Amino acid sequence: MSNSVETLLFALNLMPEVVAFEQVQAAIDEHYDYTPTRFTNGSGDDMVINEAGTNEGSCKIFAFAKLHNLNDEQTLACFGHFFRDHVLSNPEGDDHANIRTFMRHSLKDVHFDGEALKPR
Template identity: 50%
Template sequence: MNLDTFLTKLQSAPASISFDDTMAAIASAYDFTPTAFTNGGLRNEAGQNSRSCQLFAFAKLQGLSPDQTLACYGAYYRDDVLKNPQGTDHMNIRNFMKHGWEGVGFEGEPLQPRA
């Protein structure tokens, strides 16, 4: 899925977004460099939780709201997290729900626009 199509879908039907859609849109427009990042109290080393790193970097570059960012996780957010609020899986999603953009920081620039 290309970037423009993805962003249109995210605006018009966020509940229809899949995580694979998000990753495909990112891959179509950006080159990724594994980068350490923090999310709330959770530290992710470079190469650890790389897809969350890509998703957060993408959402930040695109100026997405917290709700739009969470929608980018697709079923991981809608099914695994929202339907299991006491769960301990998907800690990057759960921490972002608590801390929002204030809790996210990168030790570099994970995404570079493709030429």
């Protein structure tokens, strides 16, 4: 898969099962300026608080999803094998807290303290 944003968005629409986390990160790194930013995922007692500079892959994906108005399924596809192989294959697991919390909520419950991504 190319690192172009257009190619990535096309794949997320038509072939989300082939989207790889590494390809998403490469496209973001190539086309956006990233600023480590504190963000929260979830609500109430079911929330993950991510300080700036932590869980940067999740930060980039959630910021990208918001910029491009991705739906929840497309957003989860951006996590690639972490979502498909680690989370879906082990539904009772406690790893990948951001993915698991996101699955119980949605992109509307992801909030940033600043602007994590800016298009170049």
